[in-house]
Amino acid sequence: MPSPQKIEFSALSDIGKVRAHNEDAIVVCEDYACAILADGMGGYKAGEVASAMAAQIIADDLSSHFERRWLPHFRLRAKQINRWLHDAIDHANAQIMRASQADPACFGMGTTVVVACFFEDKLAISHVGDSRAYVFRQNRLIRLSYDHSVLQEQIDAGYISEEQARFSAIKNLITRAVGTQSYVQVEQHIHEVYDEDIVLLCSDGLSDMLSHDEILQIIEQNKLDLPACCQRLIAAANAQGGFDNVSVVLLRVPAVRAQSWLQRLTGR
Secondary structure (H helix, E strand, O other): OOOHHHOEEEEEEEOOOOOOOOOEEEEEEHHHOEEEEEEEEOOOOHHHHHHHHHHHHHHHHHHHHHHHOOOOOOOOOHHHHHHHHHHHHHHHHHHHHHHHHHOHHHOOOEEEEEEEEEEOOEEEEEEEOOOEEEEEEOOEEEEOOOOOEHHHHHHHOOOOOHHHHOOOOOOOOEOOOEOOOOOOOOEEEEEEOOOOEEEEEEOHHHHOOOOHHHHHHHHHHHOOOHHHHHHHHHHHHHHOOOOOOEEEEEEEEOOHHHOOHHHHHHOO
């Protein structure tokens, strides 16, 4: 796993220009090189409850796993990381469902979630819903996740283009969420990490407001200053209308592949 001290994090969430509440939640686990972003949905303030629960439960579960490791610097395997992430999201799903059934004000609440976790020279992404993960690499923006949404299914079937999808009236109809059913299907992938990669996690308040090229341009212009980059991404989304809450996490890992096997083993 890359040394957590070498991973640069910046995160920002904004209510936007229209919504009365911010239903997004972010938790960054700097000690374990993980970040969680959730975008809630439900009745009055229920979305805030669901997203906050999901982000914190997942963070707590991951922290517990990392703290209990019998040999902290022993090489982690993709299968193990994926299992931890899947179980954490499954735990959040069960807890949110239980809270939803116990409180009429929270009935039907749920949340999207996207989790990024660095280990060795790799990145594990687990997600449910339409919050996204991208990587900025060598002045290109590569999408790492695909939305679990009705609109994405239409794009995949060839009924509508990516450009037409930006103006669709059904952008917010998701096909999977955490906390809405007893079983949640989690999509998981492992990606290679390269020197100076910048990973972006965002809620649909960013990706619905800005095109792929607009997001790329802002990151390209602000890649040396991650806090400023977060601010400018959110400002641009708000300038386009800010119709939803906007949340952004940026993570940069320098010189991952420069570490020797011995350095990775000892953590030095």
